[in-house]
Amino acid sequence: MSCNYADGLSPYENKGVLGVDEKFDSKEEVAEKVATLAAWIQESNHVVIHTGAGISTSAGIPDFRGPKGVWTLEAKGEKPDMNISFNDAVPTKTHMALAKLVQVGEYTFQI
Secondary structure: OOOOOOOHHHOOOOOOOOOOOOOOOOOOHHHHHHHHHHHHHHOOOOOOOOOHHHHHHHHOOOOOOOOHHHHHHHHHHOOOOOOOOOOOOOOOOOOHHHHHHHHHOOOOOOO
C-alpha cells in the first residue's frame, strides 16, 4: 500500500502558493491552541513533531525552498539577505518549547 503525502493534506487558501504574506493568530487564538496542544501531549503515549528549516527562519537562518530560501534565490542568481552564523543565532520560541518538553517530560527527540 502506498501513501501520497500531498493527497493527505487538507485544502486551504493559497495552498502551494509561494510568497504569500505570513498570517498571525491573535494572542487569544494562540493561547487556545497552546492549551489544546498541551492537553493532547499530556494525554498521548507518543508524540511526533515534524519540523523543517522554517522553524529557524525567525532566528535569522534562511530556509531552502521558501520565497527567500537559499535554493530559491540561488536559482535566480541571488543570495539571501539573512546572514547569521549558527553560533550567533538565538533559539526561537519554538526551539525553546521543544527543549522544555524534553526538560519537563520523558520526551526524547531524534533528528
